[in-house]
Amino acid sequence: xxxxxxxxxxxxxxxxxxxxxxxxxxxxxxxxxxxxxxxxxxxxxxxxxxxxxxxxxxxxxxxxxxxxxxxxxxxxxxxxxxxxxxxxxxxxxxxxxxxxxxxxxxxxxxxxxxxxxxxxxxxxxxxxxxxxxxxxxxxxxxxxxxxxxxxxxxxxxxxxxxxxxxxxxxxxxxxxxxxxxxxxxxxxxxxxxxxxxxxxxxxxxxxxxxxxxxxxxxxxxxxxxxxxxxxxxxxxx
Amino acid sequence: xxxxxxxxxxxxxxxxxxxxxxxxxxxxxxxxxxxxxxxxxxxxxxxxxxxxxxxxxxxxxxxxxxxxxxxxxxxxxxxxxxxxxxxxxxxxxxxxxxxxxxxxxxxxxxxxxxxxxxxxxxxxxxxxxxxxxxxxxxxxxxxxxxxxxxxxxxxxxxxxxxxxxxxxxxxxxxxxxxxxxxxxxxxxxxxxxxxxxxxxxxxxxxxxxxxxxxxxxxxxxxxxxxxxxxxxxxxxxxxxxxxxxxxxxxxxxxxxxxxxxxxxxxxxxxxxxxxxxxxxxxxxxxxxxxxxxxxxxxxxxxxxxxxxxxxxxxxxxxxxxxxxxxxxxxxxxxxxxxxxxxxxxxxxxxxxxxxxxxxxxxxxxxxxxxxxxxxxxxxxxxxxxxxxxxxxxxxxxxxxxxxxxxxxxxxxxxxxxxxxxxxxxxxxxxxxxxxxxxxxxxxxxxxxxxxxxxxxxxxxxxxxxx
Numbered sequence: 001x002x003x004x005x006x007x008x009x010x011x012x013x014x015x016x017x018x019x020x021x022x023x024x025x026x027x028x029x030x031x032x033x034x035x036x037x038x039x040x041x042x043x044x045x046x047x048x049x050x051x052x053x054x055x056x057x058x059x060x061x062x063x064x065x066x067x068x069x070x071x072x073x074x075x076x077x078x079x080x081x082x083x084x085x086x087x088x089x090x091x092x093x094x095x096x097x098x099x100x101x102x103x104x105x106x107x108x109x110x111x112x113x114x115x116x117x118x119x120x121x122x123x124x125x126x127x128x129x130x131x132x133x134x135x136x137x138x139x140x141x142x143x144x145x146x147x148x149x150x151x152x153x154x155x156x157x158x159x160x161x162x163x164x165x166x167x168x169x170x171x172x173x174x175x176x177x178x179x180x181x182x183x184x185x186x187x188x189x190x191x192x193x194x195x196x197x198x199x200x201x202x203x204x205x206x207x208x209x210x211x212x213x214x215x216x217x218x219x220x221x222x223x224x225x226x227x228x229x230x231x232x233x234x235x236x237x
Numbered sequence: 238x239x240x241x242x243x244x245x246x247x248x249x250x251x252x253x254x255x256x257x258x259x260x261x262x263x264x265x266x267x268x269x270x271x272x273x274x275x276x277x278x279x280x281x282x283x284x285x286x287x288x289x290x291x292x293x294x295x296x297x298x299x300x301x302x303x304x305x306x307x308x309x310x311x312x313x314x315x316x317x318x319x320x321x322x323x324x325x326x327x328x329x330x331x332x333x334x335x336x337x338x339x340x341x342x343x344x345x346x347x348x349x350x351x352x353x354x355x356x357x358x359x360x361x362x363x364x365x366x367x368x369x370x371x372x373x374x375x376x377x378x379x380x381x382x383x384x385x386x387x388x389x390x391x392x393x394x395x396x397x398x399x400x401x402x403x404x405x406x407x408x409x410x411x412x413x414x415x416x417x418x419x420x421x422x423x424x425x426x427x428x429x430x431x432x433x434x435x436x437x438x439x440x441x442x443x444x445x446x447x448x449x450x451x452x453x454x455x456x457x458x459x460x461x462x463x464x465x466x467x468x469x470x471x472x473x474x475x476x477x478x479x480x481x482x483x484x485x486x487x488x489x490x491x492x493x494x495x496x497x498x499x500x501x502x503x504x505x506x507x508x509x510x511x512x513x514x515x516x517x518x519x520x521x522x523x524x525x526x527x528x529x530x531x532x533x534x535x536x537x538x539x540x541x542x543x544x545x546x547x548x549x550x551x552x553x554x555x556x557x558x559x560x561x562x563x564x565x566x567x568x569x570x571x572x573x574x575x576x577x578x579x580x581x582x583x584x585x586x587x588x589x590x591x592x593x594x595x596x597x598x599x600x601x602x603x604x605x606x607x608x609x610x611x612x613x614x615x616x617x618x619x620x621x622x623x624x625x626x627x628x629x630x631x632x633x634x635x636x637x638x639x640x641x642x643x644x645x646x647x648x649x650x651x652x653x654x655x656x657x658x659x660x661x662x663x664x665x666x667x668x669x670x671x672x673x674x675x676x677x678x679x680x681x682x683x684x685x686x687x688x689x690x691x692x693x694x695x696x697x698x699x700x701x702x703x
Contacts, residue, residue: 011398018402025418028344030286081395084357088399095352099344111266114274114286115343116417123409177393181386184368184397211280 003071006057006078012130013050013082017089019128020047022121024096028103029115037105038138039125040096041146046129047089048153054082055164062168076170077178083164090157097150105143252350255318259347262320265296266341272296277324277338282413287324287338294334309334318438319348322424330427340417346425348438354429357392360385362426364400377432491536495529505661518658521545528655535643538635550651554642562599563630563638566592570627574620585618593626603629 020043026032027040061067061075104110122134139145265271277287290312297308312332315321316339323330324338332339363382367374374382386393407415431437494500497515504514518527526546534541534550541547548564555561569592573584592601593611603611607625614622642648 014395014398015402015405018399019406021403022406025343025345025421031414077391077394080391081398084392084395085399088357091352091355095345103344111263111268111271113262113266113341113344115421116277116284116286116340117343117414118285119411119414121410124406127406127409172391175391177386177390179394179397181383182367182372184364184400185372211278 002057002061003074006054006061006075009050009054009057010078010082010085013047013054013085016043016047016050016128017085017092019043019124020089021092022124024092024099026115026117026121027096027099028113029117030112031115031117031120032103032105032112033120034105034138034140034142035134035136036121037100037143037146038136039121039128039134041138041142041149043125043128044089044093044096044150044153048157051082051086051089051157051160055160058082059164059168062170073174077175079168079170080172080175083161086157086161086164090154090161093150093154093157097147097154100143100147100150106141249351249353255348255350258315258318258320261315262341264300270300275338277340279416282416284413284417287340289336289338290333291335293321293332293339305334317428319346319424319428322420322427324420327420327423328427330424340420342424343421346421348428350439353439354426356385356389357396359426359430360389360393360396361400361403362422364396365404368400368404375432381430495533503660504658510661512661514658514661518656525654525656526651528652528657531648531651531655534648538639541639541642550647551638551642554645554647555638557647558638558641560638562592562601563634565599566601567627567630567634570623570630573623574627578620581620582618585615585622588623589615601626601630602633 020040023036023040023043026036058075058079062072062079067075103112125134126132272288272292274286274288277284293312293315294305294308297303297311298305301308301311303311309332312321312334316323316330316332319330320342321332321339322342323333324340326337359381363374363378363385366378367382385396389396407418410418428438497506502515504518505512507513507515517523519530522545530544530546534544534547541551552561552564555564566588569584569588573581573588576584591597591599593603593608593615594600603626607629611623611626
């Protein structure tokens with residue numbers, strides 16, 4: 001079914017956009033590396049492929065006159081989602097370009113910002129590319145070389161968006177969201193489980209003290225047990 | 238489709254103070270000269286790159302050679318603008334010069350006027366927070382959430398989708414990094430969407446927005462323009478302030494006796510005594526003008542001309558001198574200048590026929606150059622064709638007829654006959670004095686039914702107030 005295909009493509013694009021945003025966040029920080037730049041390059045190329053596929057499919061459907069009214073409304077909603085996704089992608093690409101210029105990697109005098117991130121983003125990239133493990137094949141100065149390609153790709157995306165605006169006219173005010181406020185809470189998402197635990201710990205003001213108190217309690221418990229055992233041994237012997 | 242950033246309007250520039258702060262932050266990263274980092278210990282995880290407030294203050298003192306007070310203030314500004322965020326008390330963006338830990342913000346989340354925070358991103362952030370906290374948002378965040386749901390309703394599905402995807406992507410990172418990212422995002426939105434009542438750092442006054450004027454390119458064009466401007470400024474006519482102040486003082490001395498506020502007005506000030514004689518006596522058309530009024534005609538030609546009574550007297554005088562056509566011509570030109578657009582051609586024609594045509598009944602004496610120009614202009618009539626001629630005649634009257642008018646018998650008679658209104662006598666017996674009160678409200682003069690309501694109205698209000 002066309003609708004399902006469109007939805008699947010859109011979901012994929014949304015996933016890749018989220019991963020791309022995640023990776024752009026880390027540019028300029030201490031976990032920035034040549035690998036990150038390569039991941040960025042691969043992710044955005046994948047995003048572009050998906051965007052083109054989405055656009056072709058959706059324009060074909062929207063131009064089709066034989067589609068029913070409800071279906072048309074649904075496709076228009078998907079179209080609006082698609083164009084917003086593309087906007088976010090373009091803005092992130094522009095920021096990646098700017099940050100890439102500001103934070104080149106191999107210059108000894110330019111230091112990266114110590115943001116506290118220590119791990120890599122290979123997991124995120126693997127999720128974006130829908131593969132198990134990332135392979136890194138680029139040269140060691142990809143951070144500089146890639147910027148030119150990035151500029152071209154930004155222009156391409158800009159042109160695509162302009163074309164889309166011109167060719168397909170979908171008035172945004174006619175599209176209504178299917179989800180009510182708070183809809184995201186209803187689905188079963190175990191996303192926050194581990195991070196919830198960590199965040200509530202984060203909110204605690206003196207976690208250092210808590211760890212100390214815990215250690216103290218454990219130590220005293222062990223001490224008491226040891227004393228009790230010693231007393232028993234003494235008593236029994 | 239909403240158009241974002243550079244594709245839309247003019248390119249935005251980074252606020253200069255923010256660029257300076259960015260440079261400062263980058264210089265703090267130097268492994269030798271920068272701030273010493275410590276590790277932050279949570280229960281199980283250890284996150285590097287934390288520093289204490291003290292470290293920051295001391296580094297600033299050392300680097301810039303400033304006092305502690307200034308360094309604290311500077312550090313406070315950096316924290317307020319979101320380049321460094323506190324770890325212990327994330328909601329209060331202030332720098333404490335003690336052991337409280339701080340960390341640097343990632344460059345993507347640096348405060349920027351070039352990349353303003355969009356509503357879409359804020360909506361995604363709130364949706365993510367909603368999921369993480371299972372609906373437990375702060376008051377103002379809840380309000381913003383509902384507002385955004387209404388405002389960007391057309392992409393709300395995308396917001397929810399993207400929020401879920403971003404959370405799933407974050408799962409792929411280590412625990413420590415996940416915590417750091419959450420803190421970073423929280424700090425970013427505290428700066429860009431401060432809670433109600435907190436001052437927003439990004440507010441720029443109306444003058445400041447124009448970054449273009451402050452950024453001047455010091456090139457050839459700029460200097461050429463400056464030279465031209467200075468040359469024109471030197472060529473301007475200037476009056477010495479001693480001279481203009483003298484003129485100013487003379488004017489004031491001349492007019493002080495005529496000013497009703499400064500010198501009182503006879504017979505009495507209508508606003509105080511409710512006696513409208515003053516206005517009646519100074520009406521535009523009155524049989525006998527007051528003395529002050531006639532004296533004023535002697536100050537300046539324009540005073541004479543603008544007063545209808547004065548103008549009439551001038552006309553009388555000019556008739557005797559056989560130069561009344563000048564004044565008529567001047568009046569006709571005024572009618573042209575301030576009259577209706579549709580009648581312009583008609584009026585120009587009538588002026589030409591009456592005053593300018595050779596052999597006209599009331600031919601005015603204009604010099605040949607002005608006459609030529611005016612006749613040329615009449616071919617394409619517009620509001621201001623007669624300006625030159627009118628000015629010529631005006632100056633003629635001013636220089637020639639006006640002084641003679643002032644010396645004439647007509648004027649002297651007018652002065653003699655002018656009336657000085659007597660001051661209203663103050664009543665001897667106090668209780669006979671006219672009560673000073675404001676005029677009755679016109680509302681009370683309405684027919685009976687309405688009057689009753691109106692009377693009830695004002696009385697109802699004092700009851701409420703008491």
